[in-house]
Amino acid sequence: METAYNPSAIESKWYAYWLEQKLFESKVDSRxxxxxxxxxxxxxxxxxxxxxxxxxxxxxxxxxxxxQQKNACWVPGTDHASIATEAKVVARLKxxxxxxETLSREEFLKHAWEWTEEYGGVIxxxxxxxxxxxxxxxxxxxxxxxxxxxxxxxxxxxxxxxHIYRGYRMVNWDPEAKTTLSDEEVIYQEREGNLYYIQYxxxxxxxxxxxxxxxxxxxxxxxxxxxxxxxPRYTDKLGKTVLVPxxxxxxxxxxxxxxxxxxxxxxxxxxxxxxxxxxxxxxxxALEVIDALNADATLNAYALHYEGLDRFEARPKIAExxxxxxxxxxxxxxxxxxxxxxxxxxxxxxxxxxxxxxxMDELVKxxxxxxxxxxxxxxxxxxxxxTYKHWLENIRDWNISRQLWWGQQIPAFYYDNTFVxxxxxxxxxxxxxxxxxxxxxxxxxxxxxxxxxxxVLDTWFSSWLWPISVFNGILEPDNKDINYYYPTSDLVTGxxxxxxxxxxxxxxxxxxxxxxxxxxxxxxGLVRDKQGRKMSKSLGNSPDALGLIDTYGADAVRVGLLLSxxxxxxxxxxxxxxxxxxxxxxxxxxxxxxxTSWEVAWIAQPEASKIGIEWFNSQFNSTLDFIEDQYxxxxxxxxxxxxxxxxxxxxxxxxxxxxxxxxxxxxxxxTRQEAFELMERLLVVLHPFMPFLTEELWQQLxxxxxxxxxxxxxxxxxxxxxxxxxxxxxxxQAVISALRTxxxxxxxxxxxxxxxxxxxxDQPQVIPEVLSKLGFTSPITxxxxxxxxxxxxxxxxxxxxxPIEAQINLEEEVEKLQAELEYQRGFLEMVNQKLSNKRFVxxxxxxxxxxxxxxxxxxxxxxxxxxxxxxxxT
RNA sequence: GGGCUCUUAGCUCAGUUGGUUCAGAGCACCUGCCUUACAAGCAGGGGGUCGUAGGUUCGAAUCCUACAGGGCCCACCA
Numbered sequence: 001m002e003t004a005y006n007p008s009a010i011e012s013k014w015y016a017y018w019l020e021q022k023l024f025e026s027k028v029d030s031r032x033x034x035x036x037x038x039x040x041x042x043x044x045x046x047x048x049x050x051x052x053x054x055x056x057x058x059x060x061x062x063x064x065x066x067x068q069q070k071n072a073c074w075v076p077g078t079d080h081a082s083i084a085t086e087a088k089v090v091a092r093l094k095x096x097x098x099x100x101e102t103l104s105r106e107e108f109l110k111h112a113w114e115w116t117e118e119y120g121g122v123i124x125x126x127x128x129x130x131x132x133x134x135x136x137x138x139x140x141x142x143x144x145x146x147x148x149x150x151x152x153x154x155x156x157x158x159x160x161x162x163h164i165y166r167g168y169r170m171v172n173w174d175p176e177a178k179t180t181l182s183d184e185e186v187i188y189q190e191r192e193g194n195l196y197y198i199q200y201x202x203x204x205x206x207x208x209x210x211x212x213x214x215x216x217x218x219x220x221x222x223x224x225x226x227x228x229x230x231x232p233r234y235t236d237k238l239g240k241t242v243l244v245p246x247x248x249x250x251x252x253x254x255x256x257x258x259x260x261x262x263x264x265x266x267x268x269x270x271x272x273x274x275x276x277x278x279x280x281x282x283x284x285x286a287l288e289v290i291d292a293l294n295a296d297a298t299l300n301a302y303a304l305h306y307e308g309l310d311r312f313e314a315r316p317k318i319a320e321x322x323x324x325x326x327x328x329x330x331x332x333x334x335x336x337x338x339x340x341x342x343x344x345x346x347x348x349x350x351x352x353x354x355x356x357x358x359x360m361d362e363l364v365k366x367x368x369x370x371x372x373x374x375x376x377x378x379x380x381x382x383x384x385x386x387t388y389k390h391w392l393e394n395i396r397d398w399n400i401s402r403q404l405w406w407g408q409q410i411p412a413f414y415y416d417n418t419f420v421x422x423x424x425x426x427x428x429x430x431x432x433x434x435x436x437x438x439x440x441x442x443x444x445x446x447x448x449x450x451x452x453x454x455x456v457l458d459t460w461f462s463s464w465l466w467p468i469s470v471f472n473g474i475l476e477p478d479n480k481d482i483n484y485y486y487p488t489s490d491l492v493t494g495x496x497x498x499x500x501x502x503x504x505x506x507x508x509x510x511x512x513x514x515x516x517x518x519x520x521x522x523x524x525g526l527v528r529d530k531q532g533r534k535m536s537k538s539l540g541n542s543p544d545a546l547g548l549i550d551t552y553g554a555d556a557v558r559v560g561l562l563l564s565x566x567x568x569x570x571x572x573x574x575x576x577x578x579x580x581x582x583x584x585x586x587x588x589x590x591x592x593x594x595x596t597s598w599e600v601a602w603i604a605q606p607e608a609s610k611i612g613i614e615w616f617n618s619q620f621n622s623t624l625d626f627i628e629d630q631y632x633x634x635x636x637x638x639x640x641x642x643x644x645x646x647x648x649x650x651x652x653x654x655x656x657x658x659x660x661x662x663x664x665x666x667x668x669x670x671t672r673q674e675a676f677e678l679m680e681r682l683l684v685v686l687h688p689f690m691p692f693l694t695e696e697l698w699q700q701l702x703x704x705x706x707x708x709x710x711x712x713x714x715x716x717x718x719x720x721x722x723x724x725x726x727x728x729x730x731x732x733q734a735v736i737s738a739l740r741t742x743x744x745x746x747x748x749x750x751x752x753x754x755x756x757x758x759x760x761x762d763q764p765q766v767i768p769e770v771l772s773k774l775g776f777t778s779p780i781t782x783x784x785x786x787x788x789x790x791x792x793x794x795x796x797x798x799x800x801x802x803p804i805e806a807q808i809n810l811e812e813e814v815e816k817l818q819a820e821l822e823y824q825r826g827f828l829e830m831v832n833q834k835l836s837n838k839r840f841v842x843x844x845x846x847x848x849x850x851x852x853x854x855x856x857x858x859x860x861x862x863x864x865x866x867x868x869x870x871x872x873x874t
Numbered sequence: 875g876g877g878c879u880c881u882u883a884g885c886u887c888a889g890u891u892g893g894u895u896c897a898g899a900g901c902a903c904c905u906g907c908c909u910u911a912c913a914a915g916c917a918g919g920g921g922g923u924c925g926u927a928g929g930u931u932c933g934a935a936u937c938c939u940a941c942a943g944g945g946c947c948c949a950c951c952a
Contacts, residue, residue, distance in 0.1 A: 003912070211952090268952055383878075387946075387947050569886090586915090641888095641900065741918060
C-alpha cells in the first residue's frame, strides 16, 4: 500500500460499483422510508460551492439513513428555470443572428429543448463526482410530461376553487426579459441618483409650482400634482391647474394626506402608469392613466420627440431641455432604492398589465400553523422561524404569469370577450359550448375560435409541487410511491429560497396532500470567500468545484465543507479546509496500513492492549451517543468534529500506540481482531462523510462478497460505558501529558526512560500498564525527600498532583516554586474571603459551597507541600 | 423606516435552566523532532478582563438597559 491516500482512481471505481449494484435505488417496501427531494438545480447550471455544500449535507443524511437500514430515497432532478434558461437561449440565438421575435413559439421551443438536451444534466453528472447517492432512476425534470401536466392540473384546480384570478394590476416588469416578475423576484438596491426640481407653470400665468422627482422621464404620464391638504404653502393653490412641461398638457392640483409635506417641495406628481402609489391615488380620484413607456422601457408617442429613446438615455436629455426652458430649478444628489430583476439585473418598471394571480390569504394559513404552532415542520436553525412568520403573515397575491415561452403555458383559452380555463384545447371548446348552451345562446365554438393564453407560469409554480409531483402525486394522488415516500423526511436548502420555494411547498403540501411536505428543513449558509464576500463569477473568487475534487479528493472536499459550517451560518470557504480533509483521509489510510501490516502470533494479549481496547470501546460508545445527539439536532459539523477527534486522537494517537507491538514483533490474535472490528465500526460511522475512502478500506479490511458494500452496512449501536475506566484513563493521559511536558522542559532525551514515582493522592488511579507501554516506568513508591540535584516535585494535572522525580536545575526550580507559592496564597485568600461572605454561604447551594471549601483545602495542601519542598531545598 | 439576529483566542465557531467539570474546540502560530503507519506526521507551548458602559444577583460569557459595530429579512417616501 502506498504511504499516502490517492483518491482519484478509488473514487471512480466505487461510484461505478455502487451504480452497478443499484445501491441507491429505492423501491416501496415494508421498511421505514427516509426521503429527501433534491432542490432541483437549474437544468443548464454547473456545480458551484453552494451546490457542493448543500448536496454533501443531503448525502450525509441519506447515507446515514441507509446505514440505519431505513429505505433511503433521494430524488434528484433539475428545474427548467424559465427566465434564466430562456434568457440564455435568446442570447445564443442572437449570437447566431436569430432574433426571438422572428421565431414562432414552436420554433423557439425547439431551440430551447435542444439547448436543454445539450447542457442539461451536466450538473447531475458533477454531483456523482461528489459521491451523491441519489436514486438516479428517479431523475426528474420540471418540464417532463407528467410534471408539466401536474402543473396544469393544479392551475385548473386552483382556478376552479377560486384561488386563481386574472387581474389588471400594477406588476413588476423586467424590460430586459420582457416579462413580469413576482414581488420576491425583485431585489432592491441602493443607487445614487438625482432629485430633479421641475417647475410646472400655472395655467393662469401666476408663476410655477416646483415638483421634485427622481424620474423626469415620467412627466409625460403625469395626470395631476398632489399636495398634503394641511400644507399651508399650497392651500390657496388647490383647484388651480398647471401645465406639464414640454408637452404642455393641463393637469389639476389635488390634495391627499398620503403626500409627505417634508419631502422635496411637498408636491408629488401623480403618474398612475408608472408607480404603485400613484396608481392608488389615481384610482381614488378617478384620474386618467397615461402610459408613456413601451415594453422594452423606451419612451412611446406620449413622449413626443423622445419616442423610441431608452428611459435612462432620455432622462438627462429631458433634464437638459427643461433646463433650456428655464423649468429646471435645481438637481440634487439623492440616494434611493431601485428595484432590480433577480435574474437579469435590469431595473424593474412598475406597469399596469393583465396578469394571473394566486390568492394567498386562505392557502397560507396551514403553512403558518405547521411551523409556528403545531411544530409539524421544524426549521434548522430555528432563528428562521421569525422571518418565515413575517413573510407569510404579510404575504400578497402571487403573480404567476410570465411573458415567456419556456415553461408551462397557461391553460386559459380566450374567445369572444371571455375565456375558459381547461386542461386541453378540446376541453376548453367543450366548456365554451356548455357555457353558451346554458346561456341559451345558439353560438357553437370549434378549436379555431379559441386562442390559448400566450404566457407561461412562473417557474416556482412548478417547483412548489416538487415533493408531490416527483412521485406523481398530483395526477395520481393515491399511487403507492406518493403514499409511501410522502411526507418526505428532510429538506436541505439555502435560506435565499425560503420564500420562493420552501414556504410555497408547504402551502401546496397542505392543499394537495393535506399534510406537510417534509418534517425538517435544514437551511445551509451561503458559501463565501475568505474575506466574507459572496462567491461570484465577476469577482473570480469562486473556486472550481470539480478542480477541488481533482486536487483533494471528494471525501476531503466534503469534510472541508462540513467541518466549519453550522446550519444557517455562512461558510467562509478556504482551500485549507480541504487540506484538513485530505490530511484526515491520509491519517485514516495510514492507521489502516499499520493495523494490516502486523503479523499475528498465538501469544498472550498484553495487559496494555486489553485495557486500551476496553477503554476505547467505552470512548467509542460515549462518542457515538454524542454523535447521535448532534444528528438529532442537525448539528452535522459537530457530529463530524466529534468523530474526527475519536479517530485521530483516541483511535490513532492513544489506542494504536497502546496496542502497537514492538518493531517487527507480531501481535496477538485477540488484539488484532479487536483493532479490526473497531476500525470497521469507525468506518461505518464515518461513511456518510467520506463515502469513497471508507468503502475502499472496508472492502480491504475483510473478505467481502461481490454484492457487499459499506453503503448498506449496519450502523453500530452504542454499548455500555465503563465510567471508572474512562476516568482512570483520562487521568493517566493527563499524567503522561504532564510527564512529556516535563521531559521537554528539562530537555531529556526522547528515548530516555523517565523513572517516575507516583504517589496517589486520590481516585482515580493511574494505569501503570499504560504508562509503561508509552515509555514511562512507574513503580508506585512514595518519595519523601530530595537528594542532591534531585527533587520530589509536584506536577499539576487537571485534577491531581503527582510527585515526580527528575533531574532538575535547583535554582530555577526554587524560583518557580516561590512564584507558585505566592500565587496559591493569593488564591487561598480569595477563596477564604468568599467563604467568609455570609450571603454566599447562606444562599449558594450546598454543593457549590462545598466546592469552594475543597478549593480552599486543596490550596492549603498545595501551599504546605510547596513550603515543605522549599525547606528541603534551601 | 420596521423587525430579527450576532459580537467569545490570529481565523471559524461551541458554550443548554446564571453556580464544581467555564473560559473551550478545530485550524493557524511558535519550539523541538525525517522516532520503522502517517512530516498530509509526532511531542510540547503561547494566545481571550467573552464588543463598550451601566444594572439585577451572594455570584454574569449567560438575565436587563443603553451605546458602538456587523449581518439578515421586510417596507410604496416621490
